[in-house]
Amino acid sequence: MLPSRIDQEIKERLSGSQSILVVSHKRPDGDAIGSLLAIGHALIQQGKQVQLVLEDGLPRKYYHLASADRVKQSIENDYELCVVVDSSDLERTGSLLLEMPVPDIVIDHHKTNTHFGKVNLVEDEAVATASILALHMPLWGLSLDKYVSSSLLTGILGDTIGFRTSNVDSQTMRLVADLMDNGANLPDLYQKALVGRTIEEIRYWGQGLLKIVKENNLVWTSLSLGDRIKSGYFENDDADLINILSSTADAKIAMIFVEQDGGIVKVSWRSNSGIDVSGIAFNFGGGGHEAAAGAEIQGELSQVSREVIKETKSLLMN
Secondary structure (H helix, E strand, C coil), rough: CCCCCHHHHHHHCCCCCCEEEEEEECCCCHHHHHHHHHHHHHHHHHHEEEEEEECCCCHHCCCCCCCCHHCCCCCCCCEEEEEEEECCCCHCCCCCCCCCCCCCCCCCCCCCCCCCEEEECCCCCCHHHHHHHHHHHHHHHCCCCCHHHHHHHHHHHHCCCCCCCCCCHHHHHHHHHHHHHCCCCHHHHHHHHHCCCCCCHHHHHHHHCCCCEEEEEEEEEECHHHHHHHHHCCCCCCHHHHHHHHCCCCCEEEEEEEEEEEEEEEEEEECCCCCCCCHHHHHHHCCCCCCCEEEECCCHHHHHHHHHHHHHHHHHCC
């Protein structure tokens, strides 16, 4: 792969900065975490002073990845360069950057990306932001060793749901093979990212599965703040329950509604049929890509779910 003008600019900005901030979006998924840790660890290996920041912190199941212990929930020091990975817009990073200068570099694969950085590397046909990094980081002089490759493979596993999404192709698998050749252990990473669950996560799933609804080609459920308390699961996501819903036979679209503190409902969509759910997420103030999207909507859980279900049914009818 030959470097582009954007690659050259990113390389110059990275090499010319000693203190670098790397952030990703709220309620981070595997791609956000894998991408953040991969580029962060590679920069640390070059002797850079790197801050890795996620507003909601790092879920426990990713503690095995290199530099996981460096992830903080707030920006603690000044920095010369800001890199945002796997975030379609500035608001998705939470409150971290809202009063900061424009990010220097944005690396992302979401179709709804607003190109909010000074330099934007956005490839919306990529299966994951981690796959973009795997292809481009060597062009920036960053090494893909065993530890970096493991984080990148974790990111790809997360956003492809273990190679199940329709955009996985032979190029994806060749890239995965390269990461394995670098030392990434696919069976182990697959188990930790997608299969292994805590008892609290399983109990949380149980709360959602009790309320599952299927109407024609649409399936959905919800998780309330009370469900979180009952199960003892105190992270802000759905513990990947949406990926279980998306496996429902004959369902073209799966959705989950997760109640948050402050009167906000996080909505996630998954499409198995080539239907683009990024547009409907964008209409509700969110974003994403064709097969997976999300939004955060102000309102009560019952009210938000009614409105979103109605609009999603309309999408299926078109």
